[in-house]
Amino acid sequence: MTHRRILVAGSLSLALLAAACHEDELFSSLPPLYTGGAMFQRYVAMGNSITAGVQSGGINDSTQRQSYAVLVAAVMGGDPFYYPSLNAPGCPPPFTNIFTQARVGGAGSTGATCLLRSPNIPPYVSNVAVPSAETVDMLVNGPPPAANSNPLTLLFLGGRTQVQAMMAARPTFVSVWIGNNDLLGAAQVGDTTAATDTAAFRVNYAKALDSIQATGASAVLIAVGLGHLVNNVALPFFSRGTTWYGLWAGGAFAPAPFTVAANCAPPRGDTVLVSFPYGFGLLAAAQAGTPTTLDCTAPPVIEPAETRFFAVLQLRYNAIIQAQATARGWAFTDSVNFTLDSLAGVANQFAPFPNTAATCSGSPFGLAFSCDGIHPNQATQQKIARKIVRAINAKYASAIPTP
Amino acid sequence: MRRSVRYALCLFAGLPALLGAQGFGIYEQGACSMGRAGTGVAAPCTDGSAIFFNPAGLAGLKGGRATVGLTLLDVEGGFTDDIFQHTTKLNDPFLAIPQVYVAYGVTPKLGVGIGLFAPYGLQTRWPLSFDGRFAGYDNILRSVYLQPTVAYQVTPWLSLGGGFDVVFGKVELNQRLDLAMAPVPTTLIPVPPGSPPVLFGQFGIAPGTDFADAHLEASKTTVTAHWGWIIKVNDKLSIGGRYLMHAKFNYEGTAQFSQVLTGLRLPADIPVTPTLTLPAGLLIDNFLAAPITSGGLDLFNTLLVTQAVSTTITNPEQVLLGVAYKPRKDWTLFGDYQFTRWGKRFYTLQIDFANSLLNRVLHERYHNTNGFRVAAEWEKDAKWTLRGGYLYHQGAAPAETVTPLLPEGQRSEFTGGFTMKLRPDLTADVAYQYIRQNDRRGRTREPLFNQAATTGMNNGVYDFFAHLFGVSLGYAF
Numbered sequence: 001m002t003h004r005r006i007l008v009a010g011s012l013s014l015a016l017l018a019a020a021c022h023e024d025e026l027f028s029s030l031p032p033l034y035t036g037g038a039m040f041q042r043y044v045a046m047g048n049s050i051t052a053g054v055q056s057g058g059i060n061d062s063t064q065r066q067s068y069a070v071l072v073a074a075v076m077g078g079d080p081f082y083y084p085s086l087n088a089p090g091c092p093p094p095f096t097n098i099f100t101q102a103r104v105g106g107a108g109s110t111g112a113t114c115l116l117r118s119p120n121i122p123p124y125v126s127n128v129a130v131p132s133a134e135t136v137d138m139l140v141n142g143p144p145p146a147a148n149s150n151p152l153t154l155l156f157l158g159g160r161t162q163v164q165a166m167m168a169a170r171p172t173f174v175s176v177w178i179g180n181n182d183l184l185g186a187a188q189v190g191d192t193t194a195a196t197d198t199a200a201f202r203v204n205y206a207k208a209l210d211s212i213q214a215t216g217a218s219a220v221l222i223a224v225g226l227g228h229l230v231n232n233v234a235l236p237f238f239s240r241g242t243t244w245y246g247l248w249a250g251g252a253f254a255p256a257p258f259t260v261a262a263n264c265a266p267p268r269g270d271t272v273l274v275s276f277p278y279g280f281g282l283l284a285a286a287q288a289g290t291p292t293t294l295d296c297t298a299p300p301v302i303e304p305a306e307t308r309f310f311a312v313l314q315l316r317y318n319a320i321i322q323a324q325a326t327a328r329g330w331a332f333t334d335s336v337n338f339t340l341d342s343l344a345g346v347a348n349q350f351a352p353f354p355n356t357a358a359t360c361s362g363s364p365f366g367l368a369f370s371c372d373g374i375h376p377n378q379a380t381q382q383k384i385a386r387k388i389v390r391a392i393n394a395k396y397a398s399a400i401p402t403p
Numbered sequence: 404m405r406r407s408v409r410y411a412l413c414l415f416a417g418l419p420a421l422l423g424a425q426g427f428g429i430y431e432q433g434a435c436s437m438g439r440a441g442t443g444v445a446a447p448c449t450d451g452s453a454i455f456f457n458p459a460g461l462a463g464l465k466g467g468r469a470t471v472g473l474t475l476l477d478v479e480g481g482f483t484d485d486i487f488q489h490t491t492k493l494n495d496p497f498l499a500i501p502q503v504y505v506a507y508g509v510t511p512k513l514g515v516g517i518g519l520f521a522p523y524g525l526q527t528r529w530p531l532s533f534d535g536r537f538a539g540y541d542n543i544l545r546s547v548y549l550q551p552t553v554a555y556q557v558t559p560w561l562s563l564g565g566g567f568d569v570v571f572g573k574v575e576l577n578q579r580l581d582l583a584m585a586p587v588p589t590t591l592i593p594v595p596p597g598s599p600p601v602l603f604g605q606f607g608i609a610p611g612t613d614f615a616d617a618h619l620e621a622s623k624t625t626v627t628a629h630w631g632w633i634i635k636v637n638d639k640l641s642i643g644g645r646y647l648m649h650a651k652f653n654y655e656g657t658a659q660f661s662q663v664l665t666g667l668r669l670p671a672d673i674p675v676t677p678t679l680t681l682p683a684g685l686l687i688d689n690f691l692a693a694p695i696t697s698g699g700l701d702l703f704n705t706l707l708v709t710q711a712v713s714t715t716i717t718n719p720e721q722v723l724l725g726v727a728y729k730p731r732k733d734w735t736l737f738g739d740y741q742f743t744r745w746g747k748r749f750y751t752l753q754i755d756f757a758n759s760l761l762n763r764v765l766h767e768r769y770h771n772t773n774g775f776r777v778a779a780e781w782e783k784d785a786k787w788t789l790r791g792g793y794l795y796h797q798g799a800a801p802a803e804t805v806t807p808l809l810p811e812g813q814r815s816e817f818t819g820g821f822t823m824k825l826r827p828d829l830t831a832d833v834a835y836q837y838i839r840q841n842d843r844r845g846r847t848r849e850p851l852f853n854q855a856a857t858t859g860m861n862n863g864v865y866d867f868f869a870h871l872f873g874v875s876l877g878y879a880f
Contacts, residue, residue: 024844026864027485079486084607114674121583121604123486141670143683149670158583158607159667159687168609170487 032077036398039218040076044126044171045069046138046162046208047178049375050226050384051129052152053083056360056371057111058103059131059152060090061118066378069127069175071385075403078172082122084156087115091152095371097359099280117155124169128162134182134196135204138162148181163211171217175388176208179224179317183310184374187238188275190300192309202320209324220331220392223318226376227340229311236365237276237373239353241269241296244279247353248294258286264296273302276354276373333391336384343368343380427525427544427809428721428743431474432456433502434832434873438820439778440792442737444725445633445643450832450877451504454518454552457631457645457723458564461514461554467507472832472875474500480840480867482535482810482847491533493867495526502875512556514564521547522647523718525809531579534611535807535847541577542808546570546650546718550629565630572652573622574716576808580615580707582665582687583608584851588700591675599852606673613663614691615702619712619754621656627718639729647721649748654714658756660707664688710757719748733783737792739776745769745799766855769799778818788822798843803856805845810865812843820873828880834873842866 031038045051045067053059053067064070064083073081089105091114096102103109130137132148141149141161157165166174182196196204212219227233234240241264247253248260264272278300282292297303302310318334325332343349351366351373358364360371370377376384385403393400430441433452446460447453451468453460476499481492506516523546529535547570554564583604592601604610631645667687674680679698681690693699725739749769755762778792798812805812820834846860 023842024864025842026483026488027844028488112674116601116605117607119599119602119605121602121610123610125609141668143671147670149683151671151673153670154673155605155607157670158604158609158612159665159670160609165609 029079032400034077034399034401036396037077037400039173039396039398040400041078041172042126042170043069043073043076043078043081044166044169044174044217045072045129046166046174046176047129047222048133048181049129049131050180051175051177052127052131052156053381054131054372054375055377056094056096056375057098058090058092058094059086060088060093060104060115061085062088063090063094064127066381067127068381068385068388069129071382071403072175072388072400073126075385075389075401076173077401080122081126082124083127084125085118085120086155087118089113089115091115091155095360098354098364098371099356114151114155125156125165126169126171128157128165128169129177130156130162132181133162133178134185135178135201135208136196138178138208139204148185163208167211167215171212171215174212174215174217174219175222176212176219177222178208179205179321180226183224183313183317187273187302187306187310188277190275190298190302190306192306195310195313198313198316198320201317205320206324209328213328218330218396219325219328220333220388220395221321221325222388223321223332223334223337225314225318225337225340226374227344228337229307229314231341232271233341233344233350234273235374236351236354236369238273238302239276239279241272241274241294241301242266243353244274244294245269253283253286256283256286257289257291258283259291259293261293261295261297264294268304269296271304271307272296273307275300275302280354331391331395333388335387335391339383339387340368340380343383427523427811429500429522429524431500431836431871431873432520432522433470433504434472434474434820434834434875435790435822437474437836437871437873438790438792438818438832438834439737439780440776440794440816440818440836442725442739442776442778442792443727444631444645444723444739445641446725446727446735446737448832450830450875451506451516451518452502453554453564454504454506454516454550454566455520455522457633457643457725458550458552458566458629459554459562459631459633459643459645461506461508461516461552461564462512462556462562462633464506464508464514464554465511467880468504468877469506469880470502470504470875470877472502472873474502475872475874476500477870477872478867479869480810480865482533482807482845482863482865484534484847484863486862491530491535494528494530496528498526506552514554516552516554518550518552519547520550521545522721523650527808527810529807533807533847536579536613537581537584538807538847538849539576539578540807541575543573543575544716545573545575546652547572548627548629548650552629560635562633562635563630564632565628568627568629568650570625570627570650570652570718571622572625572650572654572716574620574652574654574656574714576617576619578617579613579663580617581610582612582614582691583610584848585614591679591700602851608667608687612665612667614665614688615707616661616663617707618659618661619656621654621712621714623652623654625650625652641727642725643727644722644724646723649720649744650718652716652718654716656712657709658712658761659709660703662688662692662703706758706760708758712754712756714752714754716752717748719744733781735780735782737776737778737780739774741772741774741776741796743772743774743799746771749799762853763849764853765849767804768801768855769804770797770801772797772799786824790821791817791819793817802844803846803858803860805843805861805865806849807847810843810845810867812840812865812867814838814840828878830877830879832873832875832877834871836869836871836873838867838869838871840867
């Protein structure tokens with residue numbers, strides 16, 4: 001064997017030895033295996049309290065895990081879906097009895113109780129939704145009137161906006177369900193001027209979508225509402241003037257010095273909405289001995305013209321959202337509203353008047369809602385997740401398993 | 404002489420990154436030996452580098468040798484994280500390591516010399532966008548050995564040599580501090596005894612929010628020793644060994660901190676305690692820096708002030724055994740084995756600050772390592788000598804300690820080179836070395852509260868390779 005052959009043989013042996021050495025590899029999650037799964041590798045949810053997981057006037061890790069966003073992420077099967085987990089009993093803790101104001105955590109828990117986040121800090125946040133957020137809050141932080149930030153804005157986003165937190169997560173797919181508070185905030189105080197006008201809604205919404213588009217992600221845009229107001233479906237948080245009037249006329253509130261004015265009677269009272277805090281505030285005062293009257297023309301009450309205003313506003317918001325989805329080639333769904341419309345026609349799902357004898361486990365606002373009359377309970381969150389997944393699959397020809 | 408030593412030390416100031424030996428060891432101490440894959444314990448190169456490769460090799464030297472060399476390094480590598488699959492490249496510049504050896508045969512049996520070399524050192528420089536910046540983004544560990552050496556041929560078949568080393572050590576660590584992982588002072592939010600403090604991250608601050616820059620720098624000079632032996636079994640076969648003692652540095656230096664602005668504002672009024680509500684719009688930077696009397700934490704005038712820092716780092720001992728065999732007059736084959744005692748010397752690294760709240764313990768848990776080198780050399784004629792080699796060594800860092808400070812692992816390295824006699828008294832050496840480190844899983848962060856790390860913290864893969872070019876000029880006198 002010549003020197004050259006020895007050298008060549010030696011070099012080859014060494015190269016083979018080197019190639020045989022073990023190499024460590026990245027631990028990257030595989031794309032979901034179902035049809036179209038790659039689009040859903042990393043999912044981020046933007047929105048408000050419904051998306052964040054508020055139930056019964058509070059939020060903690062337990063309610064956060066029941067959010068439709070967590071359920072959708074679970075069936076998408078992509079990268080870990082990190083929500084900003086709040087320590088128990090919550091911030092604030094959910095009610096256990098809304099009529100006595102008892103909350104999870106016992107006597108020490110109040111509406112001001114606020115536990116911090118879990119010390120297990122995730123590398124990014126997937127559920128960037130913040131309770132009370134309106135469309136403007138996707139873009140800016142701050143106190144009213146410029147924005148609607150609250151302590152949860154800090155706890156969930158750490159001084160960033162929803163858009164910034166969404167972009168930091170580098171999503172492949174985003175859901176956006178926001179706008180409810182642009183309308184609900186005004187409805188709660190019975191003031192149409194407090195609602196976000198459609199021009200501002202369009203601008204804020206489009207800016208947020210531009211940021212999503214800049215990441216390269218696809219999206220599903222979810223229509224505003226939990227039922228169509230135009231179909232005379234209202235949250236159980238609101239009771240109709242007619243209902244109040246009928247109960248009063250039947251002596252349900254006696255012997256408290258509480259009166260329901262005749263302007264709450266049918267037919268006018270059928271489209272008058274009385275919010276839970278306003279109506280029950282008056283009733284509580286009367287039960288404490290102060291004579292009170294529910295007047296269905298008082299400012300906090302939503303009168304028929306205002307009801308029509310909010311119904312039309314909801315349609316306009318949703319038309320804007322649908323147009324944005326169409327322009328960007330993204331999914332849009334109004335199916336959650338239709339589902340709630342259907343549920344409203346099913347007995348016991350929407351309580352027309354809160355059951356004051358029930359604790360929260362007894363669903364005083366109906367079987368579809370948690371113990372605040374606004375936020376869906378676990379079962380309804382599950383239905384919402386199912387509708388959203390079906391809408392995504394229909395638009396993108398994907399096969400995300402149905403939750 | 405003193406001026407030249409000082410100049411040489413200055414040349415060593417920009418020391419290299421992650422070179423061709425275990426842990427933070429460096430073995431590229433001369434172009435001739437580099438071409439031989441670092442072998443030569445049994446038969447060192449005649450350029451004076453025996454001062455490092457085996458002090459006994461100076462015995463029998465005829466006349467004098469002065470060698471000046473330079474190794475150029477092109478280091479490439481990076482880290483790819485599991486989550487975002489983003490690769491961050493090392494920011495190491497093109498580096499040059501000088502070597503200086505002067506040796507003289509006083510008698511046919513007695514040789515003396517002095518050498519300046521750096522068998523341990525590292526520099527890892529990462530961009531500030533790298534998540535590992537919170538462990539360290541520009542880290543330098545420098546140990547320059549100045550070794551006067553004496554060697555003597557005890558018998559025609561046995562040579563002994565040794566020297567003592569004055570070792571100039573310097574350590575420098577630059578890192579960012581992440582607000583998300585910073586504890587909230589317990590004076591502000593008390594916690595039950597034994598419980599960990601609340602983290603700013605629990606207020607929602609996102610990981611990767613830089614709020615301070617820390618610069619730690621310390622230096623120390625120490626002494627150690629180095630000796631070796633060579634047995635010439637016959638005209639064809641030699642065996643040799645050397646032992647470089649450990650060098651312990653009780654570093655004392657200074658830690659400096661500066662604020663890095665987060666630009667974050669509180670989005671709403673935040674009730675922190677029953678008596679303290681921070682107002683909406685407050686810059687978090689102001690809260691961190693403002694005096695306590697103004698409702699701030701005054702971090703940069705209390706905790707994060709310039710202060711003394713100390714640590715102890717020990718360069719481990721090296722034990723080498725080698726054999727050199729001449730199957731033909733013009734061919735020599737070399738084989739070396741190296742043991743480095745990292746396990747005892749680099750297990751935990753305690754960094755003590757004047758303010759003990761900042762004290763850190765890094766659980767390095769290095770393993771002892773074994774390295775194997777083989778090479779062949781062909782004296783083509785009186786003018787040219789060609790050589791090549793291969794070396795393999797284990798990684799010193801265990802799987803849980805592959806960090807931005809030193810993301811090392813087992814390596815395969817290939818070398819080649821030649822010597823060209825320019826004149827009877829002038830010799831040039833040129834060498835090339837390719838270092839390929841196996842990709843290795845590692846982490847970018849240190850554990851909180853000085854806990855020991857586990858492989859569960861590993862969050863990506865480090866890759867590394869390098870091209871080294873060595874050149875030296877030897878003068879015989």
